[in-house]
Amino acid sequence: xxxxxxxxxxxxxxxxxxxxxxxxxxxxxxxxxxxxxxxxxxxxxxxxxxxxxxxxxxxxxxxxxxxxxxxxxxxxxxxxxxxxxxxxxxxxxxxxxxxxxxxxxxxxxxxxxxxxxxxxxxxxxxxxxxxxxxxxxxxxxxxxxxxxxxxxxxxxxxxxxxxxxxxxxxxxxxxxxxxxxxxxx
Numbered sequence: 001x002x003x004x005x006x007x008x009x010x011x012x013x014x015x016x017x018x019x020x021x022x023x024x025x026x027x028x029x030x031x032x033x034x035x036x037x038x039x040x041x042x043x044x045x046x047x048x049x050x051x052x053x054x055x056x057x058x059x060x061x062x063x064x065x066x067x068x069x070x071x072x073x074x075x076x077x078x079x080x081x082x083x084x085x086x087x088x089x090x091x092x093x094x095x096x097x098x099x100x101x102x103x104x105x106x107x108x109x110x111x112x113x114x115x116x117x118x119x120x121x122x123x124x125x126x127x128x129x130x131x132x133x134x135x136x137x138x139x140x141x142x143x144x145x146x147x148x149x150x151x152x153x154x155x156x157x158x159x160x161x162x163x164x165x166x167x168x169x170x171x172x173x174x175x176x177x178x179x180x181x182x183x184x185x
Contacts, residue, residue: 071154
């Protein structure tokens with residue numbers, strides 16, 4: 001085969017890959033703006049005075065997400081937030097060791113979370129199609145957080161690997177599902 005043709009094909013693949021990276025970055029920025037997702041906070045987080053969670057865990061208010069349907073809904077499906085009870089949060093925290101046996105969904109090699117209790121977590125009650133689940137948003141303890149932002153807004157982080165993950169918890173069945181662990185840039 002002609003070397004010029006091979007070189008041209010390689011150049012086209014490189015251009016296509018760069019275009020996909022740029023398009024993905026633009027889409028992520030637009031999504032953050034549309035959902036009013038907070039930027040990465042910068043200070044340390046500790047909130048031992050919260051009655052509904054342990055010091056490294058926080059139960060978010062229902063207002064933590066500007067548009068739950070845009071974030072959690074599917075086409076034609078409404079989503080709304082609700083407030084889990086203290087008992088439901090306590091049970092979730094007791095069930096955290098079960099999460100270690102759950103494998104990540106998706107196309108990346110199946111990964112797990114070895115010690116889920118060691119992460120800082122945000123809990124947000126989410127209801128879709130009448131099903132009430134608790135969204136668990138986790139960040140490793142090395143992650144610096146602004147306590148005011150962390151305690152009232154859902155913090156979304158792109159990349160960062162296993163330092164960041166999220167999962168749904170069903171308080172009725174006491175099962176975790178849909179584990180997603182962040183990738184690396």
